[in-house]
Amino acid sequence: MSKIALVTGASAGFGAAISRRLIAEGYTVVGAARRLDRLQTLQAELGAAFHPLVMDVTDTAAIDQGCGWISQQFAGLDLLVNNAGLALGVAPAQEASLNDWERMIATNVLGLTRLVHAVLPGMVKRNQGHIINIGSTAGSHPYPGGNVYGATKAFVRQLSLNLRADLWGTQVRVSNIEPGLCGGTEFSLVRLGDTERAAAVYEGADPLTADDIADAVAWVATRPARVNINAVELMPVSQSFAGLKIHRATPAA
Numbered sequence: 701m702s703k704i705a706l707v708t709g710a711s712a713g714f715g716a717a718i719s720r721r722l723i724a725e726g727y728t729v730v731g732a733a734r735r736l737d738r739l740q741t742l743q744a745e746l747g748a749a750f751h752p753l754v755m756d757v758t759d760t761a762a763i764d765q766g767c768g769w770i771s772q773q774f775a776g777l778d779l780l781v782n783n784a785g786l787a788l789g790v791a792p793a794q795e796a797s798l799n800d801w802e803r804m805i806a807t808n809v810l811g812l813t814r815l816v817h818a819v820l821p822g823m824v825k826r827n828q829g830h831i832i833n834i835g836s837t838a839g840s841h842p843y844p845g846g847n848v849y850g851a852t853k854a855f856v857r858q859l860s861l862n863l864r865a866d867l868w869g870t871q872v873r874v875s876n877i878e879p880g881l882c883g884g885t886e887f888s889l890v891r892l893g894d895t896e897r898a899a900a901v902y903e904g905a906d907p908l909t910a911d912d913i914a915d916a917v918a919w920v921a922t923r924p925a926r927v928n929i930n931a932v933e934l935m936p937v938s939q940s941f942a943g944l945k946i947h948r949a950t951p952a953a
């Protein structure tokens with residue numbers, strides 16, 4: 701029997717690459733997103749092992765409906781890849797749009813949390829399952845303009861660890877994948893709203909690719925049942941750390 705995975709944000713970027721990779725590993729994948737046409741294109745590529753599901757993770761009713769459909773179709777969910785997410789804007793906090801902040805929280809925090817809440821009881825009941833959250837290096841390493849986006853990913857990081865604490869004594873696993881700069885997805889276009897500015901983010905950087913993230917997900921998911929990978933942080937070699945900044949007052953003349 702093929703294992704069943706739900707991958708959110710499957711219509712683009714990491715989610716599409718993760719769906720491809722999990723199917724290559726023998727999973728049946730329910731790929732969820734808002735854009736049905738994109739999911740259908742992926743279904744045409746991946747065949748019967750890929751099931752498109754239109755589900756906006758900011759819509760509680762859509763999550764209830766989607767998860768209800770999954771439990772009617774399949775015996776149980778073996779893997780949830782909580783990948784749907786976005787960053788909006790790079791403005792400093794004092795200039796940022798409240799609407800952008802609320803959309804990031806609604807998607808990256810509330811959407812992800814609702815899905816955990818929806819699937820976890822079934823996994824515990826069957827004493828089997830794995831939740832792989834897609835966090836970010838932005839959840840651990842602050843940067844200017846990262847404000848609420850980084851905070852949503854810090855939430856994902858801590859939620860992943862706290863779930864492990866509550867799941868003690870069960871066989872249910874939780875992991876957080878924390879990528880750094882990764883190109884070839886729609887992430888920067890969504891964030892900056894401009895193709896040229898988005899392309900400039902990756903110029904000369906040899907960033908990670910969506911396949912690198914899919915590789916990490918597949919590795920984490922295929923460890924022996926006794927092994928829980930708590931977190932995987934990955935960056936391109938070109939990305940590293942900067943020191944703390946000090947703003948110095950200009951000496952009075």
Ligand SMILES: NC(=O)c1ccc[n+]([C@@H]2O[C@H](COP(=O)([O-])OP(=O)(O)OC[C@H]3O[C@@H](n4cnc5c(N)ncnc54)[C@H](OP(=O)(O)O)[C@@H]3O)[C@@H](O)[C@H]2O)c1
Nearest residue numbers: 709711712713714733734735756757784785882885886887
């Ligand atoms: N790229 C990076 O550098 C990077 C680094 C670290 C972490 N991440 C994280 O990795 C995840 C995937 O990023 P990506 O680079 O693959 O971005 P992407 O190419 O923009 O893909 C984002 C996916 O999320 C889906 N999505 C967005 N809002 C949604 C909603 N309300 N309901 C359902 N699906 C929604 C989109 O599908 P629809 O528009 O069709 O709904 C799309 O499939 C995100 O959580 C992101 O924060 C990305």
